[in-house]
Amino acid sequence: MATDSMTPFPGLRPFGEEEDYLFFGREDQTNDLLKLLRTQRFLAVVGTSGSGKSSLVRAGMLPALYGGTMAGAGSDWETVVFRPGGDPLLNLAEAMIAADLYDPEDAEAPFRIRATLSRSRQGLVQAVEYSDLPRESNLLIVVDQFEELFRYRGVSGKHQEQASAFVKLLLNAARTEDRSIFVVITMRSDYLGDCAHLSGLAEAVNDGKYLIPKLTRDQRRDAIVKPAAVGGGKISESLVQQLLNDVGEDADQLPILQHALMRIWDFWQQDHDEGEPVALRHYDAVGGIANALSNHADEVYDDLPTEESRGLARKVFQAITERGGDERGIRRPTRMDKLCEIVAATPEDVSIILDAYRQVGRTFVMPLEGTEITAETVVDISHESLMRVWRRLSRWVEEESQNARVYTRLSETASLYHRDLAGVYRDPDLAIALSWREQAQPNGAWARRYREGFTEAIKFLEESYETTHAEEIAKEESRERELEQAKLVASLQARAKKRLSVLLGCIAIALVASVIMYVDSLEQREVAVESRAEAEKSAAESQRLAKE
Numbered sequence: 001m002a003t004d005s006m007t008p009f010p011g012l013r014p015f016g017e018e019e020d021y022l023f024f025g026r027e028d029q030t031n032d033l034l035k036l037l038r039t040q041r042f043l044a045v046v047g048t049s050g051s052g053k054s055s056l057v058r059a060g061m062l063p064a065l066y067g068g069t070m071a072g073a074g075s076d077w078e079t080v081v082f083r084p085g086g087d088p089l090l091n092l093a094e095a096m097i098a099a100d101l102y103d104p105e106d107a108e109a110p111f112r113i114r115a116t117l118s119r120s121r122q123g124l125v126q127a128v129e130y131s132d133l134p135r136e137s138n139l140l141i142v143v144d145q146f147e148e149l150f151r152y153r154g155v156s157g158k159h160q161e162q163a164s165a166f167v168k169l170l171l172n173a174a175r176t177e178d179r180s181i182f183v184v185i186t187m188r189s190d191y192l193g194d195c196a197h198l199s200g201l202a203e204a205v206n207d208g209k210y211l212i213p214k215l216t217r218d219q220r221r222d223a224i225v226k227p228a229a230v231g232g233g234k235i236s237e238s239l240v241q242q243l244l245n246d247v248g249e250d251a252d253q254l255p256i257l258q259h260a261l262m263r264i265w266d267f268w269q270q271d272h273d274e275g276e277p278v279a280l281r282h283y284d285a286v287g288g289i290a291n292a293l294s295n296h297a298d299e300v301y302d303d304l305p306t307e308e309s310r311g312l313a314r315k316v317f318q319a320i321t322e323r324g325g326d327e328r329g330i331r332r333p334t335r336m337d338k339l340c341e342i343v344a345a346t347p348e349d350v351s352i353i354l355d356a357y358r359q360v361g362r363t364f365v366m367p368l369e370g371t372e373i374t375a376e377t378v379v380d381i382s383h384e385s386l387m388r389v390w391r392r393l394s395r396w397v398e399e400e401s402q403n404a405r406v407y408t409r410l411s412e413t414a415s416l417y418h419r420d421l422a423g424v425y426r427d428p429d430l431a432i433a434l435s436w437r438e439q440a441q442p443n444g445a446w447a448r449r450y451r452e453g454f455t456e457a458i459k460f461l462e463e464s465y466e467t468t469h470a471e472e473i474a475k476e477e478s479r480e481r482e483l484e485q486a487k488l489v490a491s492l493q494a495r496a497k498k499r500l501s502v503l504l505g506c507i508a509i510a511l512v513a514s515v516i517m518y519v520d521s522l523e524q525r526e527v528a529v530e531s532r533a534e535a536e537k538s539a540a541e542s543q544r545l546a547k548e
């Protein structure tokens, strides 16, 4: 089994500071950045998702600074690298401690520094003054994934204030004459427009913007061939050509290429003859560029120990991803304690999932193996491209977005209902909401990410159910009553009909009898007449005989 140190390709995650010896193809851009930094103390590295911003700054620019490449600035650099997340001031304070600017043993330090940072616009300069940083040292503050500042904005109103205070701290620190402080931010270009909402930021970005170019075909070739050579291997020319052709101009080309390379390399390590280079057969075995990532993530899913853990994996990934407004997925870094609350599972159970996806050779989830996950650790997918390329995850993301829509609508209607502006839910909305509750089993922690008022919404749903249920029962009862009546009428009618037919039968019989009797009487009359005539004839005969 390969170990990460033997794998010269980082997979989905960005290159780290200490991986400059594996980082190729960005030499020109690194020099461009250093040139800019000579004149600008505030620099914004912008580009599309996955274009390599974080890697360029971390593995290109920082090592070059330490190496003293930036003319006139010396090599005495201290760097603070962090992501702003939901609490930029606290994250900055913690990063300053991690960079050894303060005593790491001081448990109170993060909160004390945070308090200094939030005290005034010069808070960052003051925090640096109070630190152990020698006066003559340069300080570079790297705010990676700066767009998180805008992404968290919707969550609470307080965040807007915090974001604005945070930006003022950075801008003032970069302007100060007292210290040599530089600020570099990396940000998705889609968020450039948002900068205008924070005072002074648009101007600063305009002055020091660096739009990261796409790697050329030759630079991509370097990014494939050179790390392999560092790792002690060789990639066959036919595979290099195949990779360059297959990766094409796709927007996610770098993360997809990196992941495929990591997989191919791992496969090659386990299966190659003496002197055999990494070849097309290794590439085909992992499913090619088109399927390597999706197949790999599915394999991890299928290998999870139980059906329950697979169900939990779905919830975990749904919690740390989000479908953005533009229908593209975005990541949603989430603290471990909050994640456990959202998915309603213990840290042990959630760790089984995370460990499976973050172990060596599987860089799907951050932090990677080797970093302990505590309640405060922020869990994140390593790159958005995972959401676009792993087919199962894109289905989950779609499902989560449907669930969020059903809940938001329910919760909005519940608020209107309480203000007498809407009635209870009825079908089909009711049926949809009931099936959502049954299948998604939502809880307050989950719902809070979309809209407050979960308890109220669920109460409204139950009330809607009871009201419509009671109405249905009443309707059913009235239908049954109608049916009974109809049955009664039908049976009365049937009885009357029967009586009539009996009567008619009797009449018919009587009629037949009287006809028979009549005919009989006629016959008897005829006999009587005949007898009479006979008698008269005999009498006449007797008389005639007597006369004679």
Ligand SMILES: Nc1ncnc2c1ncn2[C@@H]1O[C@H](COP(=O)(O)OP(=O)(O)OP(=O)(O)O)[C@@H](O)[C@H]1O
Pocket (backbone or CB within 6 Å): 010, 011, 012, 013, 014, 015, 023, 024, 025, 026, 047, 048, 049, 050, 051, 052, 053, 054, 055, 056, 145, 186, 188, 223, 254, 255, 256, 258, 259, 383, 384
């Ligand atoms: N020069 C390079 N050579 C090869 N792979 C690279 C290079 N630069 C970046 N990558 C790879 O591209 C992917 C994206 O890199 P990175 O995270 O640095 O980009 P980003 O622009 O910061 O992304 P995001 O928009 O998510 O912040 C990662 O998989 C990384 O390993």
Ligand SMILES: [Mg+2]
Pocket (backbone or CB within 6 Å): 014, 053, 054, 055, 144, 145, 186
């Ligand atoms: Mg980045």
